[in-house]
Amino acid sequence: MDFFSGEFFAALLSIIVVNIVLSGDNAVVIALASRKLPEHQQKKAIFWGSFAAIGLRIILTTAAVVLLKLPYVQVIGGILLLPIAVKLLISEEGESGLKEADSLREAIQTIVVADLLMSLDNVLAVAGVAKGNVTLLIIGLAISIPLIIFGSQLIMFLMQKFKFIVYLGAGLLGYTAGEMITGDKQIANLLHGSLSSLHWLIPAILAIGVVALGLLLNKRREAGHEG
Secondary structure (H helix, E strand, O other), X not given: OOOOXXXXXXXXXXXXXXXXXXXXXXXXXXXXXXXOOOHHHHHHHHHHHHHHHHHHHHHHHHOHHHHOOOOXXXXXHHHXXXXXXXXXXXXXXXXXXXXXXXXXXXXXXXXXXXXXXXXXXXXXXXXXXXXXXXXXXXXXXXXXXXXXXXXXXXXXXHHHHOOHHHHHHHHHHHHXXXXXXXXXXXXXXXXXXXXXXXHXXXXXXXXXXXXXXXXXXXXXXXXHHHO
């Protein structure tokens, strides 16, 4: 593929579109992780968390050829994403004594880890479009930085106005985890015929389970504070 050829720009546009479509859940986790910080730290967490996450995604994408050969990669990522989704729902009222620097660092770490786990679909899709062109990979993924940052800022603004969006966001993360699990080639091969309904049933169950567990843990914490 020649640099700056028509084929190059077509592939670059495809990579950008893929990131717009697949980065919606990444923007949600960035907004969720940042919403509890003081306002003056929220933009810092979003910027540095997004910047670090994209950097790691570029590295991971260049290794996509190897990842494609590994079974159960998406299953592991989906399972690891579930506790992150639940943690983002748990209220931290009464813990304001934490240092702001620690809270900012924790938010950035959460953003990086969650984005990395959720980027497997992006990685595989982008690697397929780029066809091994590292320059194209880096340019395409770098363009996604402002898309994710602006998207997360909008979502965070809406979450501050409408609290139920926090639970919808966590449910989306649970659903994404389920899709990662059922999307793994090894698992997908098992879910044929009579088990094909599990392709949507498992993500739905995990989405509901994340929200339900978050509500339960918050109620227990509130009861403990009242006691």
